[in-house]
Amino acid sequence: MRHLPLFLLLLALSVCARAVEPRWLVAPAISPDGQRVAFCYQGVLYVVDAKGGEARPLTTGNDYATLPIWSPKGDQLAYASDRYGNFDIYTLPAEGGQPVRITFGSQTDTPLCFTPGGDSVLYRSLEMPSASSALFYARWTGGIYRVSTKGGPADLQLPMPTGNACYSPDGKSILLEDLRGVENGLRKHHTSSTTRDIWLYSVGTGKLERLMTRDGEDRNPVFAPGGQRFYFLSERDGGSFNVYEAPLANGADAKAVTTFAKLPVRYLSASRSGVLCYTFDGQIYTQTPGQEPNVLKIDINRPNDQMDSVNRTLTSGAHGGVISPDGKEVAFENHGDIYVSNIEYGNTRRITNTPGMERSVSWAKDGRTLVYAGERNGSWNLYLAKIARDDEKHFAIATEVLEEPLLVTEKETFQPLFSPDGKEVAFLEDRTKLKVINLASKQVRQLTDGRYNYSYSDGDIAYDWSPDSKWIALTYNPKHRWPNNEIGIISASGGEIFNLTLSGYTDSNPRWMMGGDMLIWSSDRNGLRSHASWGAQEDVYAFFTSQEAYDRYRLTPFEFEELGNGKKDKDDGEKKDDKKGKKDGKDKDEVKPIKLDFNHAEDRIVRLTIHSSDLSDAIVTPDGKSLYYLCSFEDKYNLWKTDLRKKTTSKVLDVNTSGGAITLDAKGENILISAGGSLVKVDLKGEKQxxxxxxxxxxxxxxxxxxxMYDHAWRQVVKKFYRSDLHGVDWDYYRNAYGKFLPYINNNYDFADLLSELLGELNASHTGSGYRHAGGPGAASTASLGVFFDRGYKGPGVRVTEVLRNGPFDKADSKVKPGSVITKINGLAVSNYGQLPLLLDQQAGKRIRIDVKNGGTETSEVAKPISSGQLSSLLYDRWVEQRRHEVDSLSHGRLGYVHIQAMNGSSFRTIYSDLFGRYNDREGVVIDTRYNGGGHLHEDVEVLFSGKKYLDQVPREHIVSEQPRKRWKKPSVMLVAEANYSNAHGTPWVYKTMGIGKLVGRPVPGTMTSVWWETLVDPTLYFGIPIVGYVDSTGHYLENQQLEPDYEVWMDYQRLERGHDSQLEKAVEVLLQEADRVKASSPWPKVEEKFLK
Incomplete structure (x- = not known):
């Protein structure tokens, strides 16, 4: 059944939205006396009577204000605002007034609660850790900090990564929820080690007690009156999030307070007397335990200043650009619409004007017709756009452009491509079936049935018409080795696919060249190998469709000039044929059928490039003389050229782009490079851009x-989710259950949360939506000095406890050492640690002057602060170095340590180098995969660590090497934790399943799927769909199948803060035992004694 677009279902509601009670009210917090509720609606902070009524705005709406918390007396509110690009903490009077910013810096700060005296605020943040801490530094691992309501330096209250927290009535304890992984916070219904638990922290003693022990979501705790019981949100009992109550003495003895179904309860708070406040179904509820919930009827009379439409001019962000046949225009997509622009003068004509999405534009041979795909009426369809008036030759100057549907069905039809003769259009149906529609008859024929293709992300299946419109070259997967595709050729009339490449490597992007004499494509068979599923270097290969074309290619420059391979005679014959054609009234543009000889095709395949590279796209000029290709050898992509006759290669132009596509005009005189949101035309004669x-x-x-966008994401899940049953979720129901809130959302923060709530119902990893907030010109960007400070130092100035290796002060002549006090930055006095974010704002990479005091000596020096990303990298290197030394110390030099930062090629090279460089003579190695976010490396890791010794190399009784030399042959153990994600679940699973070694740490949530993170039509928004599942030998998916370690060790965050890694200590203990066992039972030491004199 066709699903109507959501905007039609919501049209009536959106028209009258201002006249009804607002919905999608978020982050409510009830005041301590239970009389008022603060909340956020459309990014504005409001206060309303706890019985409902008219809400009073506290902020202006020029920022996004959210997550309000009340002071104990109820006279102040603290909240988070993105006024300076990131979320900082602000306070303001509860009756309204001027907000006061109390945290600074470009990290995200989240308010948790006021201290009992009301003079400070606890908040969650990722700040520079203490020098003693062994906690991994990542965006989600921030601890709890305490800052005065007047601002100033913040003190670390608890190093444990925390979601929500609140003080007990007597101020002696803090209830908190932990954060142990990277899963989207709005995912629902999962039971795994990464779900949140509730803990009790004793402020006086520092004792931490885990109150919940179940693998399921328990979060958002608040104390009940008296402080002996608490309320919290939980998904226990197999339902949605509801409010529960439990005693501190026995967290497992929980009783349901609410019994809502299908949708989650969110944002729990409580007054001193125990009145609860929360949201459900987009509305705010209050409830006295033991009584029925009460929904607040809220009226917001703030005028809606959001315009229904805003006209803008786009000058960047173009994608999918293709040059017109005459080389004068370019068609492209930008923000979901199709445009045509005159290349010389920039005049631009909008072709489509819809709030949805159009893409994949293609030119007809006449240059007056376009075909493209449009997502409308619940599916992708094909549309034609034509210049209406005969006297207007180009789109850019056309006064009228007519659109007509070419193919509208319930199927997904997109990626249209005009045949060179302009009579037909090839397209994909349901992403894998290649079909052709005849423009005259509108008849559709199927060329492939989809069995040999799989589409990971839209647009990843390439195909191209032959110049005579008789054949189509395509990528396909006939051997079940995706994504290692082959290049095939199929008749445009249908039939069997001819496998041209027959290669175990990856072949892609086929394109016909030289009037059909040549077919080129990209292949990674000769490039530097990737140790993951992406990143291998590629070359351009060519297949010559006939022996004649191949023989002509093989002529030397001398032979080509002297003999011309009969070129003069051939040209004379063609000229005579042209004259005869004119007399006969034949079409002078008629293309002759190409000669396509499949016999011994492999003998006519050649490598055109002389060096492999990170290849983006390529074309060959019609005369076959030159190959132009867009490639990268370092960071950026540039245009290179190979003279195919002389076999010389040179860089033609510095395009300095991030990769892209090349299209050639009909005469072969100009190419268009569409890359990185920009369009570049290159005149091939002068080679000027x-x-x-x-x-x-x-x-x-x-x-x-x-x-x-909401409807698009909903449909994408239907079409691409890794299981067609969608985990048994009633997807139609949730489409409407969450979609009804769209008329009340006017910003991307709320939209991303709404979409995450929808996707979270799938109970799958790799879901959720995000908003890439740019921040604007005034956004904070805090640089770092690359040193650890003593937060307890009272000043004046800030005292250094450690200088980071490779940081700004890691220089031979620097006077900044442990114990140094920095007193000034750029001449401005530093009174305390809290000033640093302001003094270092926008200073990354710039020369600044630092005044330093060492004892009684004062000096100054120049330094260049580093960015937050550079700081993160240095802290990671330090963390690894500390683990390495710890293993070395605990094992007395017997064991090695490697950390796999990500499941990618660069991480593999690092551990490979360390294994056979630092640790080749060690008895075993600890493989640390904790905090690894994934990639695709499980095959490589399995091969690397599963080696078995079978030979020694012994010239003249002297052992010089063991074999295998490229695989680790000694014992190993693998560290895992709750934050392992995606392929960092799959890799330990393979390691354990194949019997390579033992796992130590915490259970790993079942997140082994492959994801497509799709950027939406608004490029600041994206969402994820797990689209490839992995099934074990029992027929079970690894997704949601938790991996249990052989030795479970909880992370003690307080020991971690003091520099002790309990999981690492256990791993060393286990591996030493295994190394002793192997050493005692192996025959090789006895063999080696024979040769070791």
Whole structure:
């Protein structure tokens, strides 16, 4: 059944939204006396009577204000605001007034609660850790800090990564929820080691007690009156999030307070008397335990200043650019609409004007017709756009462009491509079936049935028409070795696919060249190998469709010039044929059928590039003389050229882009590079580039666009989720259950949360949505000095406890050492640690002057602060170095240590180098995969660590090497934890299943799927869908199948703060025992004694 677009279902509601009670009210907090509720609606902070009524705004709406918390007396509120690009903590009077910023810096700060005296605020943040801490530094691992309501330096209260926290009535304890992994916070219904637990922290003694021990979500704890019981949100009993109550003495003895179904309860708070406040179904509820919930009827009379549509001009962000046949225009997509721009003058014509999405534009041979795909009416369909008037030759100057549907069905039909003769259009149906529609008859024929293709992300299946419109070259997967595709050729009339490449390597992007004499593609068979599923270097290969074309290619420059392979005679014959054709009235543009000889095709395949590279796209000029290709050898992509006759290669132009596509005009005189949101035309005769400047008129319809993006994401799940049963979720129900809130959302923060709530119902990893908030020109960007400070030092100045290796002060002549006091930055006095974010804002990479005091000596020096990303990298290197020394110390030099930072090629190279460099003579190695976010490395890790010794190399009774030399042959143990994600679940699973070694640490949640993170039509928004599952020999998916360690060890955060890693200590203990066992039972030491004199 066709599903109507959501915007049609919501049209009536959106029209009258201002006249009804607002929905999607978030982050409510009830006041301590239970009389008022603060909440957030559309990024504005409000206060309303606890019985409902008219809400009073406290903020202006120029920022996004959220997560309010009340002071104990109820006279102040603290909240988070993105006024300076990131979320900082602000306070303001509960009756309204001027907000006061109390935290600074470009990290995210989240308010948790006031201290009992009301003079400070506890908040969660990722700040520079203490020098003693062994906690891994990552975006989610921040601890609890305490800052005065007047601002100033913040003190670390608890190093444990925390979600929510609140003080007990007597101020002696803090209830908190932990954070142990990277799973989206709005995922629902999962039971794993990464779900949140509730803990009790004793402020006086520092004791931490875990109150919940179940593998399921328990979060958002608040104390009940008296402080002996607490309320919290939980998904226990197999339902959605509801409010529960439990005694501190026995957290397992929990009783349900609410019994809502299908949708989650969120944002729990409580007054001193125990009145609860929370949200459900987009509304705010209050409830006295033992009584029925009461929904607040809230009226917001703030005028809606959101315009239904805003006209803008787009000058960047173009994608999918293709040059017109005559080389004068370029068609492209920008923010979901199709445009055509004149390359020389920049005049731009908007072709489509919808809040949805159009893409994959293709030119007809006449240059007056376009075909593209549009997501409308519940599916992707094909549309034609034509210049209406005969006297207007180009789109950019056309006064009228007519659109007509070419193919509208319930199927997904997109990626259209005009045949060179302009009579047909090839397209994909349901992403894998290649079909062709005849423009005259509108008849559709199927070329492939989809068995030999799989589409990971939309647009990843490439195909190309032959110049005579008789054949189509395509990528396909006939041997079940995805993503190692082959290149095939199929008749445009249908039939069997001819496998051209027959390769175990990855072949992609086929394109016909030289009038059909040549087919080129990319292959990684000769490039530097990747140790993951991506990153291998590629070359351009060519297949010559006939022996004649191949023989001509093989001529030397001398032979080509002297003999011409009959070129003159051939040209004379063609000229005579042209004259005869004119007399006969034949079409002078008629293309002759290409000669396509499949016999011994492999003998006519050649490598065109002379060096492998990170290859993006390529074309060959019609005369076959030159190969132009876009590639990278370092960071950016540039245009290179190979003279195919002389076999010389040179860089033609510095394009300095991030990769992209090349299209060639019909005459072969110009190419267009579409890359990185920009369009560049290159005149091949002069080899000069010209950036295509365009001014694309764009109408931004925020409400309609959000509805379209929501509907798009919902449909993508239907079409691409890794299981067709969608985990048994009633997806139609949830589409409407969450979609009804769209008329009340006017910003991307709320939209990303709404979409995450929808996707969270799937109970799958790799879901949720995110908002890439740019921050604007005034956004904070805090640099770092690359040193650890003594937070207890009272000043004046800040005292250094450690200088980071490779940081700004790790220099031979630097006077900044442990014990140094920094007193000034750029001449401004530093009174305490809290000033640093302001003094270092926007200073990364800039020369600044630092005044330093060492004892009684004062000096100054120049340094360049580093960015937050550079700081993170240095802290990671330090963390690894500390683990390495710890293993070395605990094992007395017998064991090695490697950390796999990510499941990618660079991480593999690092551990490979360490294994056979630092640790080749060690008896075993600890493999640490904790805090690894994934990638695709399980095969490589399995091969690397599963080696078995079978030979020694012994010249003249002297052992010089063991074999195998490229695989680790000694014992190992693998460290795992709750924060292992995606392939960092799959890799330990393979390691354990294949019997390579033991796992030590905490259980790993079952998240082994492959994901597509799709950027939406608004490029600041994205969402994830797990689209490839992995099934074991019992027929079970690894997704949601938790991996249990052989030795379970909880992380003690307080010991961790003092530098002790309990999990690492256990791993060393286990591995030493295994090394002793192997050493005692192996025959090789006896053999080696024979040769070791």
């Amino acid at each position: 010209k950036k295509v400047a365009y001014s694309a008129p764009f109408t931004h319809r925020g409400q309609a666009e959000r509805e379209g």
